[in-house]
Amino acid sequence: MRYLTPPDLEGALNFHAVILGSGIGGLFCALNLPRDMKVAVVSTAVPKDTNSGLAQGGIAICQGPDDLESHVEDTLRAGCGHNDPEAVRTMVMESPQVAEDLIRLGVNFDRRPDGSLKLTREGGHSRNRILHAKDSTGAEIVRALFAEAQRRDNIHFIMETFAVDVITDLDGNAAGVSLLGPGPSAILAPHVVVATGGIGRLYESTTNMRYSSGDGIAMAMRAGADLMDMEFVQFHPTALHSPSSSRSFLISEAVRGEGGILRNPKGEPFMEGEHPLKDLAPRDVVARAVVRQMALHSSPCVYLDVTHLDGGFLKSRFPGIYARCLEEGIDITSQWIPVRPVAHYLMGGVLTDLWGRTSVPGLYACGEAARTGVHGANRLASNSLLEALVFAKRIARRIPEEPADRGPVRVPREDRSPCGEDLQGVMDRIRRIMTRHAFVIRTRRGLQEALDQVEGILRHLEGLELRSTEAFEAFNMAQVARAVLSAALSRPGSLGSHWIEG
Template sequence: MQTDFLVIGSGVAGLTYALNMARKYPEKKVMVLTKTREDETNTKYAQGGVAVVNDLEHDSFEKHIEDTLVAGDGLCNEAVVEIVVREGPQRIREIIDWGARFDRQPDGDFSRGREGGHSEFRVLHHKDITGSEIERTLLEAVYRQPNIELVTHCFVVDLITQHHLGYLVTKSTLDIECYGIYVMNLQTNRIEQIRARITLLATGGCGRVYRSTTNPSIATGDGVAMVYRAKGRIENMEFIQFHPTALYEPGSPSPFLISEAVRGDGAILRNKDGEAFMERYDTRKDLAPRDIAARAIDSEMKRTGTEHVFLDCRHMDMEKFRQHFPNIYEKCKSIGIEAGQDMIPVAPAAHYSCGGIKTDEWGRTSIHNLYACGECASTGLHGANRLASNSLLEAMVFAHRCYIHTVDQIDNTAFREDIPEWNAEGTSAPREMILITQSLKELQQVMSDYVGIVRSNERLSRAMRRLDMLHEETEALYARTIVSPQLCELRNLITVGYLIVKGAAFRHESRGLHYNTDYPYKSKLVQNIIL
């Protein structure tokens, strides 16, 4: 198969790019691949909203830029921050034109929320399912576009580069090129090749590397792992954001997210003694950025010997709460918690990767003809910690910038014809799936225990030794057995875990989401860690 534009991932980043390309080139083919259903994306599970300055009477670009830089703790690319904040309003108008319905006041103006780290009310939302509304809007637009082919249940195994043509490709190779992908068709269980002139990675996050995460099961870091194997540049993987308030349900690997907007509307964090503890950690109290709030909760849990703290909404207007957060209200009620009468048990859970595939301000990776945007990319916007509700905005802005740059490049890019078929010779079906499932459990345990909210040199060293063993065992299994989605995801997660640990070990300071007890202070040397 071949396509002019190949998009891997069907969240806000991938679909926005696909729509722009399809409308610009109605005579060309755009193919969007997703490994499960088309709507099963990280975008779908985003609750809070989109941070954007579209009320210049009460807000300003300068304030949003400053809030983003403060949250990023010195590692944001200031030029990129300005690009995203200033281009954001146009992208919001675009998605509204496509049909997105953000909540409005009776007078017709947008209903704006405020979240941790924001100095103003600027978060547009659709109740507490903003991501789902955006996903719906984009998919409906895609269905109306005849030259977009949306292919579900396809698992991308690897990027095709000169390596697959027999050339030596290393980190020092300056002209690595992407010619397409090898993909497993889950309907036929065959590995096929798809050649493309331009490939965009919009593969989302890697939350499943941890035992407890707000991410869906698809978030296995596939894009980051593929680029690393292809000798592309990865940066800042040590900055994993733990959302402070995931609903505590013992034993659940996918805790339900309690949106930051709940604290923005006035909810208060309390410990087991009922004390409002955030004032001890930050002057912004419950509206402190996520890295500070998550560490504060972690500290309280360890100090009091509990597995969670509480989010107190009892003083809030419950009628307004039910209107703004209907799904959160119903979820709590389904497990016997009445938000107007009971405090909600919450604990931090892995939520977002601020690092990823290194890109420039046009979404270009270090591999020619390969772009990346969305959570899998490291654009420079987030630095050491993402400001709440900046992720959907970043995805929209960079999907559009990838589109703009692709328009300039497409006429100079041709298909590569001499790509070999996938070689499965000498492999057999795995006899024991427990080898894969148990290794995944071990990986998640290691990452959660040693590379979580608080780290130390000894913990990181121990994690690296465990990961080396898991890597060796998994690569041996990969070499001798037929490829399966489960094995590929395990392999990708081990790679992502290695990159997180390696980045954390290289960073001899505590900054943003990376806190190391052996280096409790920031270093004077501020830099990105590129792997």
């Protein structure tokens, strides 16, 4: 199916570039485009309510020439060598520059009394190189970027609007985007940037915001873009176990970075024999160890213990985590925190080159929706904000040099039956299938069963007239789920976050 619904081009607005998403990737791309370009930023969520705004731990920044090889090595090791080494090197080398950009744009990172930047360490990093703003780093970056973007005359925000499809011209070039919202029905622009984030909502439990149904990835796919590494979904090992919450609250890796210890329900630390970095091992290793402990003890969670750390330090270093746990009746200074793995981050996505270009001319992708190759089979903590910023800026530098002439667009006519489907039920079903068969530990049989079921859902939805955001999301989720499952089945064995047993 080419379009979810035929684009309505009457009343379309014209821009030089349209960016889908107002997270860190979308905002930084907009800010780096030349000021004489008219740029539209389309988004369902306001910037502070994005996954970017939720980032707690921080942003990994290479600490000078003697840290270059080490940051590259740590990234490759976490990614199991499945990374694109050139993309990794590019990201690490350009990291000091984006940190400078952020500070210039008004981001207040934590500093020591002498004014130098405070650095912390997270899982998989062999030295301290994480810049942070308490435990609300993402919110602080988004605040500064959005404030600056609002001051720019050339950047126009089209909020509370759902991007439905990337429009292509008859030669297959990106030519705009169709929309569902209170404003225009479409935007025509020769440069379309997908910065719509990840796919956490494909699972029953996730740290991600509600919108994370992989819309941009599905849109790019329908426009003809290649995807890659879709089997590599990162499950964060330490989300707060709170059966009452719809979105899982993350207990940042930085808590283990500061000395937190994982314990099983009997109180035994269990990361000792699992990996030389113990509690700070890469996330896939920790997630599998946690899932095995949960199974061994028939427990819905394990525990993160920080009670041996100074209470005053915990409250000032992790004020958000301290307050949120207290809401759940847990005082982290004296009680263990119940935690378990949940869907967190997609390493794969829309395949791009080093300039964020996809296989469709005029279509770019950055941030979590993109597969730049930096993360390989498993993302190193705090590298995703960095990846989003570095490649968003590269796209913005590249766009002015790319062809901008577009041919005519043909809108197909399609005959589909009215949709009387329980779409919420369809989405819940996809989430159940993915959680059961494509979670931390997978089996080939389970993946095949899941793929058969998802293909059945897609065949059914394809014949229906889809008109609401719910219908579009359900279809996108099914398409992206199929991509994850097919990629997982195509990989011969386990690698990084994709782990097959049986």
